[in-house]
Amino acid sequence: MTNPDLILVGEGFSPWTEKARWALDHHRLRYRYEEYTPLVSEPWLRIRANRPSGVISVPFLFDGDGLALGDSFAITREADRRGDEPALVPTDLLDEITTWNERSERLMRAGRAQILARTEESKEVQIESLPPHLPRAIRGVLAPTVRIATAYLRKKYAVKPVTDEELDAELGPIRAAISDDPTRPLLGRFTLADIAIATALQAVRPHTSEPPGLLPAQREAWARPELAARWEDVLAWRDAMLERRSAS
Numbered sequence: 102m103t104n105p106d107l108i109l110v111g112e113g114f115s116p117w118t119e120k121a122r123w124a125l126d127h128h129r130l131r132y133r134y135e136e137y138t139p140l141v142s143e144p145w146l147r148i149r150a151n152r153p154s155g156v157i158s159v160p161f162l163f164d165g166d167g168l169a170l171g172d173s174f175a176i177t178r179e180a181d182r183r184g185d186e187p188a189l190v191p192t193d194l195l196d197e198i199t200t201w202n203e204r205s206e207r208l209m210r211a212g213r214a215q216i217l218a219r220t221e222e223s224k225e226v227q228i229e230s231l232p233p234h235l236p237r238a239i240r241g242v243l244a245p246t247v248r249i250a251t252a253y254l255r256k257k258y259a260v261k262p263v264t265d266e267e268l269d270a271e272l273g274p275i276r277a278a279i280s281d282d283p284t285r286p287l288l289g290r291f292t293l294a295d296i297a298i299a300t301a302l303q304a305v306r307p308h309t310s311e312p313p314g315l316l317p318a319q320r321e322a323w324a325r326p327e328l329a330a331r332w333e334d335v336l337a338w339r340d341a342m343l344e345r346r347s348a349s
């Protein structure tokens with residue numbers, strides 16, 4: 102059953118948001134998407150989620166009936182409950198999917214460390230981080246304020262830099278899982294493991310067009326060209342997963 106009252110709040114550049122969108126799209130659930138701006142959007146999110154204190158992050162899924170889920174794994178399980186397509190977290194694969202999801206979290210967190218550092222260095226990325234409905238000239242003037250948000254996010258997520266070599270260790274198991282067939286789902290059938298890893302590979306090199314909310318300077322800021330050169334087969338697998346997504 103589709104529910105037109107579903108609302109997904111997220112960040113267009115974020116792999117966590119992309120993961121939740123993919124899960125909802127897999128089950129062909131209808132939802133309205135709302136863009137979130139760190140700090141600025143937080144008070145309204147807290148009111149809607151009835152979470153006055155504690156850490157709160159996006160993606161967040163709401164329905165008109167009191168459902169408020171603030172985690173991409175939980176959103177996927179809700180999509181499984183509401184949708185009719187094959188489950189993304191089948192119970193027989195729960196442990197394996199959890200392990201792949203944890204690996205995807207480490208990759209995404211490495212990406213966050215890099216994008217925060219690059220945002221602090223680049224005025225163009227700062228401009229892209231501001232709400233797009235503001236005129237570009239205004240965003241240019243406001244660009245330095247983005248550092249308030251990056252400092253806040255650094256503290257909130259205890260961000261620390263991750264080296265290419267540390268990421269090599271995360272990428273090896275992906276190569277091992279797909280080696281004999283570059284279009285093979287990681288666990289033999291398509292699950293959240295594939296969605297989580299395919300979206301997290303944005304931290305190695307973003308796909309040319311996904312996620313659509315990732316703007317040009319941000320796209321460049323995520324990329325790690327030297328690392329990517331060592332993992333072209335893994336990135337080709339990611340591209341095949343995304344093609345499968347757009348074809349379905």
Ligand SMILES: N[C@@H](CCC(=O)N[C@@H](CS)C(=O)NCC(=O)O)C(=O)O
Pocket residue numbers: 112115116117118138139140143157158159160171172173174254257
């Ligand atoms: N475990 C969460 C993590 C989500 C997460 O880290 N979200 C970050 C990146 S999109 C966020 O909300 N950043 C903005 C903020 O904290 O204000 C999930 O899987 O949904």
